[in-house]
Amino acid sequence: xxxxxxxxxxxxxxxxxxxxxxxxxxxxxxxxxxxxxxxxxxxxxxxxxxxxxxxxxxxxxxxxxxxxxxxxxxxxxxxxxxxxxxxxxxxxxxxxxxxxxxxxxxxxxxxxxxxxxxxxxxxxxxxxxxxxxxxxxxxxxxxxxxxxxxxxxxxxxxxxxxxxxxxxxxxxxxxxxxxxxxxxxxxxxxxxxxxxxxxxxxxxx
Amino acid sequence: xxxxxxxxxxxxxxxxxxxxxxxxxxxxxxxxxxxxxxxxxxxxxxxxxxxxxxxxxxxxxxxxxxxxxxxxxxxxxxxxxxxxxxxxxxxxxxxxxxxxxxxxxxxxxxxxxxxxxxxxxxxxxxxxxxxxxxxxxxxxxxxxxxxxxxxxxxxxxxxxxxxxxxxxxxxxxxxxxxxxxxxxxxxxxxxxxxxxxxxxxxxxxxxxxxxxxxxxxxxxxxxxxxxxxxxxxxxxxxxxxxxxxxxxxxxxxxxxxxxxxxxxxxxxxxxxxxxxxxxxxxxxxxxxxxxxxxxxxxxxxxxxxxxxxxxxxxxxxxxxxxxxxxxxxxxxxxxxxxxxxxxxxxxxxxxxxxxxxxxxxxxxxxxxxxxxxxxxxxxxxxxxxxxxxxxxxxxxxxxxxxxxxxxxxxxxxxxxxxxxxxxxxxxxxxxxxxxxxxxxxxxxxxxxxxxxxxxxxxxxxxxxxxxxxxxxxxxxxxxxxxxxxxxxxxxxxxxxxxxxxxxxxxxxxxxxxxxxxxxxxxxxxxxxxxxxxxxxxxxxxxxxxxxxxxxxxxxxxxxxxxxxxxxxxxxxxxxxxxxxxxxxxxxxxxxxxxxxxxxxxxxxxxxxxxxxxxxxxxxxxxxxxxxxxxxxxxxxxxxxxxxxxxxxxxxxxxxxxxxxxxxxxxxxxxxxxxxxxxxxxxxxxxxxxxxxxxxxxxxxxxxxxxxxxxxxxxxxxxxxxxxxxxxxxxxxxxxxxxxxxxxxxxxxxxxxxxxxxxxxxx
Numbered sequence: 001x002x003x004x005x006x007x008x009x010x011x012x013x014x015x016x017x018x019x020x021x022x023x024x025x026x027x028x029x030x031x032x033x034x035x036x037x038x039x040x041x042x043x044x045x046x047x048x049x050x051x052x053x054x055x056x057x058x059x060x061x062x063x064x065x066x067x068x069x070x071x072x073x074x075x076x077x078x079x080x081x082x083x084x085x086x087x088x089x090x091x092x093x094x095x096x097x098x099x100x101x102x103x104x105x106x107x108x109x110x111x112x113x114x115x116x117x118x119x120x121x122x123x124x125x126x127x128x129x130x131x132x133x134x135x136x137x138x139x140x141x142x143x144x145x146x147x148x149x150x151x152x153x154x155x156x157x158x159x160x161x162x163x164x165x166x167x168x169x170x171x172x173x174x175x176x177x178x179x180x181x182x183x184x185x186x187x188x189x190x191x192x193x194x195x196x197x198x199x200x201x202x203x204x205x
Numbered sequence: 206x207x208x209x210x211x212x213x214x215x216x217x218x219x220x221x222x223x224x225x226x227x228x229x230x231x232x233x234x235x236x237x238x239x240x241x242x243x244x245x246x247x248x249x250x251x252x253x254x255x256x257x258x259x260x261x262x263x264x265x266x267x268x269x270x271x272x273x274x275x276x277x278x279x280x281x282x283x284x285x286x287x288x289x290x291x292x293x294x295x296x297x298x299x300x301x302x303x304x305x306x307x308x309x310x311x312x313x314x315x316x317x318x319x320x321x322x323x324x325x326x327x328x329x330x331x332x333x334x335x336x337x338x339x340x341x342x343x344x345x346x347x348x349x350x351x352x353x354x355x356x357x358x359x360x361x362x363x364x365x366x367x368x369x370x371x372x373x374x375x376x377x378x379x380x381x382x383x384x385x386x387x388x389x390x391x392x393x394x395x396x397x398x399x400x401x402x403x404x405x406x407x408x409x410x411x412x413x414x415x416x417x418x419x420x421x422x423x424x425x426x427x428x429x430x431x432x433x434x435x436x437x438x439x440x441x442x443x444x445x446x447x448x449x450x451x452x453x454x455x456x457x458x459x460x461x462x463x464x465x466x467x468x469x470x471x472x473x474x475x476x477x478x479x480x481x482x483x484x485x486x487x488x489x490x491x492x493x494x495x496x497x498x499x500x501x502x503x504x505x506x507x508x509x510x511x512x513x514x515x516x517x518x519x520x521x522x523x524x525x526x527x528x529x530x531x532x533x534x535x536x537x538x539x540x541x542x543x544x545x546x547x548x549x550x551x552x553x554x555x556x557x558x559x560x561x562x563x564x565x566x567x568x569x570x571x572x573x574x575x576x577x578x579x580x581x582x583x584x585x586x587x588x589x590x591x592x593x594x595x596x597x598x599x600x601x602x603x604x605x606x607x608x609x610x611x612x613x614x615x616x617x618x619x620x621x622x623x624x625x626x627x628x629x630x631x632x633x634x635x636x637x638x639x640x641x642x643x644x645x646x647x648x649x650x651x652x653x654x655x656x657x658x659x660x661x662x663x664x665x666x667x668x669x670x671x672x673x674x675x676x677x678x679x680x681x682x683x684x685x686x687x688x689x690x691x692x693x694x695x696x697x698x699x700x701x702x703x704x705x706x707x708x709x710x711x712x713x714x715x716x717x718x719x720x721x722x723x724x725x726x727x728x729x730x731x732x733x734x735x736x737x738x739x740x741x742x743x744x745x746x747x748x749x750x751x752x753x754x755x756x757x758x759x760x761x762x763x764x765x766x767x768x769x770x771x772x773x774x775x776x777x778x779x780x781x782x783x784x785x786x787x788x789x790x791x792x793x794x795x796x797x798x799x800x801x802x803x804x805x806x807x808x809x810x811x812x813x814x815x816x817x818x819x820x821x822x823x824x825x826x827x828x829x830x831x832x833x834x835x836x837x838x839x840x841x842x843x844x845x846x847x848x849x850x851x852x853x854x855x856x857x858x859x860x861x862x863x864x865x866x867x868x869x870x871x872x873x874x875x876x877x878x879x880x881x882x883x884x885x886x887x888x889x890x891x892x893x894x895x896x897x898x899x900x901x902x903x904x905x906x907x908x909x910x911x912x913x914x915x916x917x918x919x920x921x922x923x924x925x926x927x928x929x930x931x932x933x934x935x936x937x938x939x940x941x942x943x944x945x946x947x948x949x950x951x952x953x954x955x956x957x958x959x960x961x962x963x964x965x966x967x
Contacts (some may be wrong), residue, residue, distance in 0.1 A: 044359070046359075047752055051750075067349070069348050073347075087345075093346075179378050
């Protein structure tokens with residue numbers, strides 16, 4: 001069960017991630033680190049208001065992703081080739097080693113492609129429609145198979161961007177949707193900061 | 206009179222032949238599991254039944270691993286293998302249908318009972334007063350990057366305890382993951398997909414093995430796509446390889462044995478008639494024995510067939526005794542028969558007694574061998590007595606002087622006073638050898654040493670274990686209780702003791718039914734824990750989740766999940782159904798045992814929980830019955846004694862028993878000096894050596910002063926044919942058969958060399 005869930009999650013990460021890193025033509029070069037602020041709104045039926053999360057993210061080419069939610073609940077998710085951990089208030093709540101989840105490493109292969117601007121890795125699962133210009137573009141991803149596990153969770157993924165990815169909307173079949181906005185993104189060439197590097201390395205344990 | 210009896214015997218044999226033909230057309234059922242030749246535990250029938258169930262369940266397991274560097278190719282091949290297995294109806298698969306329907310069905314099954322279901326870790330957190338951590342975990346799953354919770358789930362399970370419970374379900378194969386409906390693993394760029402389940406039939410039935418092989422046609426699949434690999438694991442594949450080898454072996458041994466016998470008889474008699482008379486004796490013996498055994502047992506074990514075929518070498522003794530009489534004074538066939546009749550009848554009776562004592566061994570396979578050989582012996586004897594004189598057209602031969610002179614010399618070596626001292630020295634040497642050999646005698650009852658599994662399959666087994674992680678061990682805990690509830694509670698107690706062992710790597714993992722369905726008392730206790738420790742946090746938790754609708758109030762008065770409900774026909778929990786043998790009888794399977802002693806120490810610490818180690822149990826029993834075979838040996842000597850005393854009196858009777866008994870004592874000693882271990886199968890060989898040795902001694906005792914060279918010549922021929930057939934068994938790759946053959950070889954040789962001791966001419 002958890003593996004199926006993990007796979008869905010994997011797809012959910014994958015899409016914003018790859019878009020984040022690269023527009024239709026752009027890409028994150030090796031050694032580069034992208035930092036930014038994010039606002040995630042999860043629209044779910046049964047909730048008074050969207051579940052809004054704010055925080056910071058660090059995406060390091062060749063290292064992985066740190067997704068640090070700060071409001072309303074502090075939880076840090078770290079994803080590397082070794083797997084995934086979640087920690088809240090200094091307590092690790094979830095740890096999924098990639099060795100136990102070969103799909104995660106498979107995902108990482110796909111990520112690697114996407115990070116270098118290669119959208120083809122997604123083409124087996126999604127049909128991809130690109131519109132707009134380099135300055136203002138939009139990519140719409142639609143699952144190819146109606147009955148696939150992906151299609152059970154995702155209707156479409158819409159990514160809009162300019163220099164970086166600005167906005168991602170993941171529409172789900174049951175009417176729920178996740179909106180992700182990225183602001184204040186900066187690209188630096190240096191290595192990740194010490195605490196960031198430590199977070200990446202903690203997964204290798 | 207004898208004419209009518211001979212005709213009657215023709216009719217009996219014709220019926221036997223007809224029956225055999227009919228059975229052969231029908232496809233004779235040969236069993237191939239070597240363990241069927243092994244003993245039955247005789248003290249505790251309930252335990253034996255549970256043991257049998259476990260052994261059967263283990264032996265029915267079927268694991269195929271389909272691998273290809275191309276993921277899609279591997280998936281296509283795995284789909285095809287699955288389709289073939291399901292179409293054949295020979296196996297039930299536990300890996301097929303791992304699709305969303307199965308998962309949905311699992312959710313539907315568990316969801317109503319969620320208040321009683323807690324992952325081991327969650328329960329421990331609640332017990333340790335860490336309810337806050339559980340709430341935080343749920344919040345991090347909602348607000349974290351992994352948004353795995355949806356509103357519907359959160360409304361019903363705000364602390365997300367169900368996903369944790371699902372994660373805690375014991376899937377036996379730790380490295381595999383569900384990739385789009387298939388359990389797979391990627392190792393060094395190769396995608397491996399698991400197809401596993403259990404056979405619906407008997408893994409040791411040859412027919413079943415052949416049907417499975419045809420239905421799967423794995424070689425065809427791998428040949429069609431280079432690079433595709435299919436690894437196999439399961440008793441059925443080992444049994445098939447073993448059976449193919451055993452059948453091949455028994456075919457070549459019987460051909461060589463028959464050819465050897467033919468060459469010997471032709472060389473000795475320089476005439477065709479003794480040959481075809483001997484072949485007739487062998488053939489009637491085998492045909493009648495095979496027909497009667499199949500009629501009585503319904504099927505025949507390949508092992509019994511293998512041994513039975515070798516008995517050809519023994520049934521030829523009587524025809525040789527009769528035929529060799531042509532070298533003595535010229536007489537009609539009837540007179541020649543009369544001269545040897547007492548000898549071969551006594552020989553037949555003592556040998557049959559020896560074979561029939563095998564019936565006292567509690568081995569189903571040995572019963573077949575006992576029946577097969579005893580019936581063959583009697584049938585061959587009847588043929589010699591009723592048919593041979595009528596069919597015999599032999600003329601007195603002109604050659605043979607040399608052979609007889611040699612026999613005379615052999616006699617004088619035993620009887621001439623000049624050699625008395627050397628005989629004494631030789632006997633002393635024999636006693637010394639026997640003594641020193643017995644001093645270094647080493648017994649070996651390890652059942653694994655008795656079989657020679659196919660090396661190719663063994664290496665596949667290792668690779669499968671590498672790919673899927675720890676493979677399930679051949680040892681399991683058996684839980685016996687008056688009802689399911691008690692059994693589940695006992696498992697929960699066992700799980701408490703197993704978890705620390707997993708944490709310290711004494712064990713890689715385990716699967717207990719209670720992990721799928723906790724006992725009623727555990728479910729009620731879980732509800733209590735939730736109500737006392739987690740529910741108070743709920744209002745605050747819901748506020749943080751900003752959930753509009755409060756979850757429906759917890760209702761803890763409803764029924765708990767029961768095992769029968771989880772096991773419903775066609776239910777989603779295929780792995781659970783393999784753990785529940787019958788109500789109250791469950792098994793806990795173990796993965797990757799690293800420190801055996803720590804696991805074994807748990808056995809018996811909980812009421813009704815026992816570690817079952819089928820191979821270990823078999824080894825213990827083999828040891829027990831090795832001892833029993835020695836008792837059988839004494840028993841058959843005792844059973845023969847009255848017959849010999851009745852005929853010869855006490856002193857001469859004892860003299861006849863001396864050579865075979867000496868042979869019996871020398872064989873294990875000489876084998877031990879050569880470094881061979883003493884096994885149950887050596888012990889069984891000794892039983893046969895005794896009866897065949899008594900044969901030879903009786904022939905020597907029964908003969909007259911004029912005919913004694915002729916008799917010894919016949920004994921030599923008989924021993925040569927027996928040595929040839931049993932000696933060839935020593936070349937078998939099956940260790941059990943090899944031990945038996947090697948002991949027989951030595952024993953018959955010694956029995957022949959010592960046989961003249963039985964006679965004393967004053």
